[in-house]
Amino acid sequence: MTKRTAAKHKIDRRMGENIWGRAKSPLNRREYGPGQHGQRRKGKMSDFGTQLRAKQKLKGYYGDLTEKQFKRIYGEAQRVTGDTGENLIGLLERRLDALVYRAKFVPTIFAARQFVNHGHVLVNGKPVNIASYRLREGDVVSVREKSRQLAIIAEAIALTERDVPDYLEVDTQKLTAKFVRTPALSDVPYPVQMEPNLVVEFYSR
Structure with a gap:
């Protein structure tokens, strides 16, 4: 932490x-x-x-x-x-906590690290609780079924101060995010x- x-x-x-x-x-x-x-x-x-x-x-x-x-x-x-x-x-940007933050599953990068550490996240269907886990292009990150009702998620999705970048494909209904490609500086x-x-x-x- x-x-x-x-x-x-x-x-x-x-x-x-x-x-x-x-x-x-x-x-x-x-x-x-x-x-x-x-x-x-x-x-x-x-x-x-x-x-x-x-x-x-x-x-x-x-x-x-x-x-x-x-x-x-x-x-x-x-x-x-x-x-x-x-x-x-x-x-x-390939860090797991960075993607969780970018996908708007949580409101802050600090919350993203805690969210991952507490076991709320799956990568390609398997639980991963290491915030620094490095994603590959094509990896799909999802929120565990048991965690989908957490208030912090609804709060984050409702935030208007930031948008989801185009190097992610996010489904806010299923709470999944696909890491499409590694971004350049101008994409972030x-x-x-x-x-x-x-x-x-x-x-x-």
């Missing part, structure tokens, strides 16, 4: 952006960082600071992954042929600009 579940709004305020596009984000009320010195933190950022911020923002978006987890995913993206930044996004509906190229620069120093 992520250590940030109870303090996820701090990520928004630390980044100075509403990174999930949520109506409840504290940035909708005050656009400065947390703490008594939050309003004094603006200033010119160094190249290193810009790269670090890009990494923190992307890492935070996916449930504030640990540095070890994120660096491992980056290492895999680097080893695969093609653009490392694009590969990184593709690998992050981030509410704010993500800059994986800066993440690559950060780790390439």
